Amino acid sequence: MASSTSTRVDLDGNPINAITICMIGAGGFIGSHLCEKLMHETSHKVLALDVYNDKIKHLLEPDTLPWHGRIQFHRLNIKQDSRLEGLIKMADLTINLAAICTPADYNTRPLDTIYSNFIDALPVVKYCSENNKRLIHFSTCEVYGKTIGSFLPKDSPLRQDPAYYLLKEDESPCIFGSIEKQRWSYACAKQLIERLIYAEGAENGMDFTIVRPFNWIGPRMDFIPGIDGPSEGVPRVLACFSNNLLRGEPLKLVDGGQSQRTFVYIRDAIEAVLLMIENPARANRHIFNVGNPNNEVTVKQLAEMMTQVYSKVSGEPSLESPTIDVSSKEFYGEGYDDSDKRIPDMTIINKQLGWNPKTSLWDLLESTLTYQHRTYAEAMKKVIGKPLASKA
Ligand SMILES: NC(=O)c1ccc[n+]([C@@H]2O[C@H](COP(=O)([O-])OP(=O)(O)OC[C@H]3O[C@@H](n4cnc5c(N)ncnc54)[C@H](O)[C@@H]3O)[C@@H](O)[C@H]2O)c1
Numbered sequence: 001m002a003s004s005t006s007t008r009v010d011l012d013g014n015p016i017n018a019i020t021i022c023m024i025g026a027g028g029f030i031g032s033h034l035c036e037k038l039m040h041e042t043s044h045k046v047l048a049l050d051v052y053n054d055k056i057k058h059l060l061e062p063d064t065l066p067w068h069g070r071i072q073f074h075r076l077n078i079k080q081d082s083r084l085e086g087l088i089k090m091a092d093l094t095i096n097l098a099a100i101c102t103p104a105d106y107n108t109r110p111l112d113t114i115y116s117n118f119i120d121a122l123p124v125v126k127y128c129s130e131n132n133k134r135l136i137h138f139s140t141c142e143v144y145g146k147t148i149g150s151f152l153p154k155d156s157p158l159r160q161d162p163a164y165y166l167l168k169e170d171e172s173p174c175i176f177g178s179i180e181k182q183r184w185s186y187a188c189a190k191q192l193i194e195r196l197i198y199a200e201g202a203e204n205g206m207d208f209t210i211v212r213p214f215n216w217i218g219p220r221m222d223f224i225p226g227i228d229g230p231s232e233g234v235p236r237v238l239a240c241f242s243n244n245l246l247r248g249e250p251l252k253l254v255d256g257g258q259s260q261r262t263f264v265y266i267r268d269a270i271e272a273v274l275l276m277i278e279n280p281a282r283a284n285r286h287i288f289n290v291g292n293p294n295n296e297v298t299v300k301q302l303a304e305m306m307t308q309v310y311s312k313v314s315g316e317p318s319l320e321s322p323t324i325d326v327s328s329k330e331f332y333g334e335g336y337d338d339s340d341k342r343i344p345d346m347t348i349i350n351k352q353l354g355w356n357p358k359t360s361l362w363d364l365l366e367s368t369l370t371y372q373h374r375t376y377a378e379a380m381k382k383v384i385g386k387p388l389a390s391k392a
């Protein structure tokens with residue numbers, strides 16, 4: 001239930017006034033959690049824009065929900081819809097989440113990826129700037145590309161020095177591969193839209209905040225192929241590994257699973273976004289890393305941990321050989337490349353918003369895989385036609 005605005009204050013002790021938010025891409029993974037948070041804990045209104053609404057249906061129906069009237073769904077594609085400017089004008093703040101953001105698309109559909117992450121975001125920036133509206137734009141940790149340390153010899157002691165791997169918003173360079181490595185089409189498009197937004201701030205005074213998420217994971221992320229998404233689709237790693245676990249098949253490690261990632265629980269990350277929404281004076285003109293530097297693992301370690309956690313929450317024994325190696329060419333096709341390591345520096349978000357993530361990797365996997373099992377195990381049983389062992 002929403003608390004009254006008079007009882008909620010910002011980080012400087014000022015009362016928070018209810019605003020209207022135009023949220024583009026509200027029907028996706030992050031959007032659905034952000035809408036939930038805004039409906040449950042604030043009095044803000046949301047104009048939710050997306051081509052799909054399956055992940056926010058529970059917030060839209062029935063009419064008796066306590067937040068009825070505070071969330072309005074508009075089914076539209078921002079590529080071609082004349083309603084976009086009007087909706088941005090109606091709101092105090094626009095949050096743009098819309099994007100193609102699954103790595104399997106970057107090298108196989110580079111044109112769609114570049115259009116989605118750069119061209120389609122242009123009118124949103126333009127309408128915000130022309131109408132003096134604040135914009136929170138979702139970029140990505142991928143704009144950092146590879147670490148400086150990845151170019152050092154494998155046995156160089158400098159690889160252990162944070163100066164060679166820690167990713168800082170205001171210092172680190174953006175290091176991408178060659179043009180034929182089309183993996184970087186996404187990162188490059190995101191980088192250019194960041195630069196454009198930054199320039200709108202510098203030259204035209206637009207109020208903006210740029211968010212760089214570092215592998216946010218949790219319930220409702222992507223889809224399970226053959227259940228609620230295409231059988232041949234390749235979602236992000238959480239859903240790929242969940243799919244393998246639900247099917248009782250080995251988890252596929254791309255190029256041995258040696259790349260490193262830091263994973264943050266979606267609920268922790270959404271707290272950071274709410275702080276940005278409600279503390280504009282502290283968040284405007286900033287770029288924020290949002291991740292959990294304490295949750296670093298190699299992809300191989302992630303697979304091993306997910307196997308253990310899934311066995312615990314499902315009651316099913318793990319396979320004797322729970323993982324299998326696969327080449328990136330076989331898994332993603334020509335033009336794939338990878339970020340080696342992603343540890344966010346937290347100085348800026350700490351200083352401006354006092355935000356820190358709380359949830360350990362084990363705990364976030366336990367709650368997420370409990371959700372995956374509860375949501376998909378029965379449907380999967382029907383698809384593969386084999387009974388699953390029930391929890392002892
Ligand atoms: N989840 C993460 O860890 C992560 C990491 C880095 C960056 N990001 C960025 O955060 C944003 C949201 O990511 P997500 O994980 O929620 O992805 P998602 O794919 O679940 O959500 C994106 C939503 O945007 C919608 N959309 C795409 N194109 C659209 C269009 N033309 N018109 C209307 N709606 C459109 C999609 O239907 C989808 O619901 C993206 O910009 C992504 O690049 C996310």
Ligand SMILES: O=c1ccn([C@@H]2O[C@H](COP(=O)(O)OP(=O)(O)O[C@H]3OC[C@](O)(CO)[C@H]3O)[C@@H](O)[C@H]2O)c(=O)[nH]1
Pocket residue numbers: 101102103140141142186213214215235236237238240241252253254255257259261299338339
């Ligand atoms: O079955 C699989 C699937 C993936 N991998 C490897 O896991 C690593 C992480 O993959 P994924 O989560 O799909 O994506 P990335 O972290 O590489 O990129 C995302 O980061 C942020 C974002 O911008 C949006 O979410 C997106 O670009 C990677 O090394 C895969 O190769 C695997 O081994 N097996």
